[in-house]
Amino acid sequence: MAIGDAAYIKSINRRLIISKIIEAGMISRADLSKITKLTRATISVQVADLLEEELIVESHQEHSSVGRKPIMLSINRNxxxxxxxxxxxxxxxxxxxxxxxxxxxxxxxxxxxxxxxxxxxxxxxxxxxxxxxxxxxxxxxxxxxxxxxxxxxxxxxxxxxxxxxxxxxxxxxxxxxxxxxxxxxxxxxxxxxFAERVFKHHHSENLVSISMYSGIGLGVLINGELLKGYHGYAGEMGHMIIVPDGRPCNCGNSGCWELYASEASILNQLKELHANQHLTYQDAHKLIMNQDQQTCDVLDSFIKYVAIGLNNIINLLNPETIVLNSELLKIYPNVINKIESNLTSSISDYHKILISDLGKHxxxxxxxxxxxxxxxxxxxxxxxxxxxx
Ligand SMILES: [Zn+2]
Missing domain, CATH: 3.30.420.40 (ATPase, nucleotide binding domain)
Structure with missing residues (x-):
């Protein structure tokens, strides 16, 4: 084997070992060897390097059953x-x-x-x-x-x-x-x-996250990779037309999805309806809890338009996980069922729709x-x- 090849393999192994240590949180050398299918000797040499670099640390497992407590490895978080x-x-x-x-x-x-x-x-x-x-x-x-x-x-x-x-x-x-x-x-x-996949949905290779605040932005992971398109601008689904000759959009078209299904558009409608320019999420929540009819009508139409856009995205991408990032949807009771009751196509296929836990973070x-x-x-x-x- 040429020296260049050996260095290359060493760096590939190093990356594999680091990613498995991070993923596990804490792991022993023996388990690292099992998971990575690298020999104990290879693990030992690489781990020694990482310890010397202070990139990882050793600790003794606290609640081990009988026998010798294995030394655990974890990333040196600080x-x-x-x-x-x-x-x-x-x-x-x-x-x-x-x-x-x-x-x-x-x-x-x-x-x-x-x-x-x-x-x-x-x-x-x-x-x-x-x-x-x-x-x-x-x-x-x-x-x-x-x-x-x-x-x-x-x-x-x-x-x-x-x-x-x-x-x-x-x-x-x-x-x-x-x-x-x-x-x-x-x-x-x-x-x-990327955050949804890294922190929440570790096993979802095909994931769509939809941010619905001032506009609508889409982040798409296909087979674990971000979908970028020709120049990198893929995912501008807020500007897919869902109403022909609809409301004018500043992109130059009319009837764009975000004019009907972004939080900004819904909050503006609620502000006008209740003649309150300072209406907050909490105010909206109270109105919903009191079953204010006009507010519920606005939100029902919001959900209808959310579902129209989702129908198109689902049929385009066949995603496993669809994460909706919206504070307004979060405060609406039973919202996923309501959205799904509008997704009636026998063709649309996905695994699950949920509201983001990470929210604005x-x-x-x-x-x-x-x-x-x-x-x-x-x-x-x-x-x-x-x-x-
Ligand atoms: Zn537009």
Whole structure:
């Protein structure tokens, strides 16, 4: 065997071992050998390297049955931190997680306007502050992933953010120029679907996550891989036309799905209906609980339009898991049954529809997970954390 081949195989084995340690949480050398089908000797050498690098740690299992307690291996969670950023319209959310994906802090900064340079400087200042704060840890901040509410090309250039009116911005290069760390840019709906798979639905290879807040964004995993399309803009299903000659959309068409099934559109209807421009989710919840007829009519029509879009997505993709990310659907009783009662086609096939547990944290959690995956250079990552509510 050539030396190059040996080094290559060693790096493949290393990645496999790291991903299995992370997935298991805690695992013995013997079980690692069983799961990876690598010899005990190979495991032993690789584990020694990882221990020396302080990427993993050893511990003794506490509740072992009779006999010798095996030494367990786990990722050294506090050896480094991932930074996930959700760059939204009116605010930016920064979440730091340890290397196990557990969030350790979250900061939300308000945006006063959409000026690119101002927001760039705000990002640089905040990221530098985290970098200083965590510089004592073994690896510091291991990577920054920024979620964008707009289209992002395959080479991580921001194509368009409608709410900020930004076109063709190379935020990655602008940040990396000022920061001595790896920065990644990704569409936030893609990050949501990645988070659902990494943290919640470990075995779902075909998963669709639908974020239904100001617009509708779709993140699609097909056979475990994010669906990107030609330039990287796949998933703009908020702009599929579901009503011919319907309401005009700022994309240039009319009758787009998000005009009928995004939370913003429904909240606007409720605000108008109840002559309350400050109507909140809590207000909507109260109205639903009191069975206010007009509110229930608006929500029934919301659910009808949600189901029309879902019908089209299901028939296009045949997904296993469909995750709806919406606070409004979450507070509506028996909502999944109501949606499914509108999905009557004998052709539509999927396994399950559910409401996201991660909710509005999904994008930043996915961003942290993606930073960890890139840092560890593993092909796949599955993390288990305590419920994030
Ligand atoms: Zn549109």
């Amino acid at each position: 050896a480094g931190y991932a930074l996930g950023v959700d760059l939204d319209h009116k605010h930016v959310t920064f979440t730091l997680s340890d290397l196990g994906g557990n969030p350790v802090s979250t900061d939300i900064l308000e945006l006063k306007n959409s000026n690119y340079d101002e927001i760039l400087n705000l990002l640089i200042a905040q990221i530098k502050q985290y970098n200083d704060q965590y510089s004592d840890s073994r690896f510091g901040i291991v990577g920054v992933v920024i979620g964008i509410h707009g289209t992002v090309s395959k080479d991580e250039i921001i194509n368009f953010i409608p709410q900020h009116k930004w076109k063709d911005k190379n935020l990655k290069a602008d940040l990396e120029k000022e920061l001595d760390m790896q920065v990644y840019i990704e569409n936030n709906a893609n990050l949501c679907s 999904a994008a930043v959690m996915g961003a942290c997970a993606l930073a960890i995956k890139s840092f560890l250079n593993v092909p796949d990552i599955r993390l288990t954390i305590e419920d994030h509510e």
